[in-house]
Amino acid sequence: MMRLQSQVKSTSILYRWLGDRIFTVVVVLLGASIILITAGMAWVLFDEGGLALREFGFFGFLSGTTWDPAVQLQFGAWPFLFGTLVTSGLALLISIFPAIAVGIFSAEYAPKWLSSLIDNLVQLIAAVPSVVIGIWGIFVLAPWMRETVYMPIYLWAETSAPGLIPILGHPIGYGMTTATIVLSLMIVPYTAALSKDAIESVPKEQREASRALGATRWEVIRMAVLPYARSGILAGTVLSLGRAIGETMAVAMLIGNKNTLPFSIFGAGATMPSVIVNEFREAVESLHLSSLMAIGFVLFIIALIVNLLAAWIIRKYSISGGKVV
Amino acid sequence: MDYKSIKKFTMKILNSLKTLTTGNKKLPQTASGLALATHPQSGTDAASHIEIGAGSNAHSSVGSAAKPARMETRGLTVMYGKATGVHNISIPIHTRKVTALIGPSGCGKTTFLRALNRMHDLTRIARVTGEVLLDGKNIYDSDINPVLIRRRIGMVFQKPTPFPTMSIFDNVVAGLKLVGIRNRSILNEACEKALRQAALFDEVKDRLGDAAVSLSGGQQQRLSIARALAVEPEVLLMDEPTSSLDPQATNRIEELIHSLKKEVTIVIITHNMQQAARVSDYTAFFYMGKLVEMGKTKSLFTNPRQKKTEEYITGRFG
């Protein structure tokens, strides 16, 4: 009896305390590695960009309008910051209402089979890699836009409103407008899926209560559904904006890549990710490399702000259990 | 202000609004939902209210002079796909009385209740056959608009359902705003009246602008009742309105039901036999999707005709 007990004890040391100790240590180490990666990423970008940030000052770098890696070695991020904000902001403006409409239609109007078809399509489209959209943009969208939109407007402006020419820019097909259109196409599925999630989380009782008051279908949506889902929709929109800001390949392939201001409506431009893609592999000067890293650091900070903002919106305005928290 | 001057005042507003929007003074009906106690049609008999469909906005008032609609069901059957929810129910809903629906869970009483104001229209698989007659007219007829039906037959749910982003005031008048009433004094008046009817006014009169979700559970439920009453329904359907409330709040709602039946016909589902006995005038007992028996509450509880009813009310199952 005694022997048996001691044997059980000795073989099951893993089961008594050691196993849990080891398991906890391993799991916490793996978890901590993600913390290290994220923190490390911020530090590395800051550190590598340090040369440029020291040379021009953080705000000097942000507001500097000259980006000249060849002659003056003068680096300012403003053209790319401007390009990113304009393309992403406009793309969001273009896509937000149609995308929310898709969410509403799929959640509230479409019969079940159609709703799941739309959902699957949206998911499928969200999964298409950025470079694939990019190649479509280069060989299909850009030439088409040039022929049917940019050229006619440009030719009209040439004869009747020559003052507009510098604002319109050269209609080569690759430029700010093309990039904005592709960006808005790319974030639509994202916004639509997140809005639909928010709309579906509205309790059935809310809908029925407004129905019972004699509301039509649209009035139910206006009165009960959208107010309840607003924080989710808003947070989804902010996250989509973050997605647009960080979108790299398709934009780099379509924006025309011009690193000096002024950008024009049809003409070439650049964004923060696109300039990194275009110049990083060719950069030889250490100040040039450091400036690109510094742009990466700025991008990190913007993405961080956007994500924190979305999380804050959800926490601040979310409605749970009938209480506004 | 006495009764007459209020009546005059409302009539004036009503008429001016009507001419503003329709440009046609001859329209016989008033704006739906506007009916205050001084509805211009109050006093006319119920027969003039039959034209509920066909674009007419008329609905009768619950004012003391008006007579609420007569309601009954004939052979009402609700199917969920192949499964039957309730089968062939024909009962009268007595005017300005409280009718309680009792029965074990899953017996079809909620299904039946929701068929009374066409809430099943929302679930695609539910199919309703048979008739629900409101003043002799079947509400399932193709020329009837369910939106109007739901204004005449209001509903209160198990859980309180305040709209969380709206204030107390906006919650109460939500149904009135739907039909485009923006006049502040009309809304104020209607809000106060509905809150008084729901016995909530004194508790919230100083904070009508507060968020509705800041109220307690019992207050939220009375707010839901006030919201349903604000559009002046003739019939109020209540689906276990006290099931999520504590005994004290339950008590208040029961008192409320008692005073409301002077003006509104009430159909209430309850799991609680004592509650049915306390608040209702008539009781219908459902079992397995069928009506077992219906009668005056007193006689049903003291002298049930069916064995099943007796077993249920004495607590042998359910």
Add this chain to the structure above:
Amino acid sequence: MKNLRYRQYRDRLMEMLLVAATIIVLVPLLIIIVHVVVNGFSALNWEFFTEELGSPSRALQERPTGLVHTIIGTVVVDFLALAIAVPVGIGAGIMLSEYPEHMLNPTLRVMNDTLNGMPAILKGLFAFVLIVKPMGTFSGISGAVALAFVMLPIIARTTESALLSIPWTIREAGLAIGLPRWRVVLSTVIPAAKTGLVTGILIAFARAAGEAAPLLFTSFGNNYLPNHWSGFILEPVDTLPQRLYSLAISPYAEWHAMGWAAAILLLGFVILCFTAARLATRKRFKT
């Protein structure tokens, strides 16, 4: 005053607007897919899968070229990334769901979400500094690390939600019969959440497999097969998304056609992963 006819007219109008918006949104996106499929299939041929790319002159002189080195490189880099990301991601997911009381837990959650929200190109820059710089050369392994950074937060997040979907009572039942915590997690919770884990890994894999940005500064690209298999890990390696980018911006029409072929291959692969993930989820909900 809004009369009923106006209200119903508005109801109908809104419905039509919503339908119109849905069509307007979905049609261009479908057009993209149709274009890729049509152009891609017409550009695919046997040599595409058997030959290496070589210099542009090879294509211009109509000698056989293909992307065999790219396909192998993609497989090597993607699976290396998966091998790095799966253990770490699942470990972090376990920590998120099973150790809610640990003091690092809130930090981990914030950091994981932050990492997930970061543009992939920054992960490429990070892997460049971390591995390419010390090694002194672009390499397959650095590309794998960059892609692992893309997969990690997704796997951690999906693992967490898959584990949390298992009722807490199952854990308590295990603990109640005297099993230690690690045993409960490994032999009851994780097997029960298996489909959820696999789905998450597939989604992460599909997301990372389509990324080109992190690979441009890490695995860099290569027109030829390496001389030795270790070249796939230690030397610059070609991968599909990055090669697709290079082909598309090249000045040669022959390479453009190959770009479309690469696009259909990449799209097909990504869609396959997503479909598998969706099917796995659906099965889980059915049973």
